[in-house]
Amino acid sequence: MRPHYSGLKHFHPPVVGDLTLAFDAMQLPAQPSLSLTAMSALPGSPDENALKPLAGWAATDDALPKGIGTSA
Numbered sequence: 001m002r003p004h005y006s007g008l009k010h011f012h013p014p015v016v017g018d019l020t021l022a023f024d025a026m027q028l029p030a031q032p033s034l035s036l037t038a039m040s041a042l043p044g045s046p047d048e049n050a051l052k053p054l055a056g057w058a059a060t061d062d063a064l065p066k067g068i069g070t071s072a
Contacts, residue, residue: 009039016050 005026011019020037028034040064 013054016054018051019047021047 006022006024009021009023012020013019019041021041023037023039025035025037028036049068
């Protein structure tokens with residue numbers, strides 16, 4: 001399997017629906033087994049607008065809608 005260093009990824013977060021994000025990955029010279037991936041939406045696109053509510057959430061279970069998170 002050939003590694004992909006850039007392209008598009010499709011996601012379906014239940015809260016905002018379908019998203020298509022561009023990604024770029026780079027290998028870390030100090031740790032060749034690790035890579036850093038950055039994802040972004042096209043400015044002004046519906047994907048960018050859909051990311052805005054997700055960006056406002058804190059990384060805690062109580063900030064997530066019911067049914068999403070790590071606690072049962």
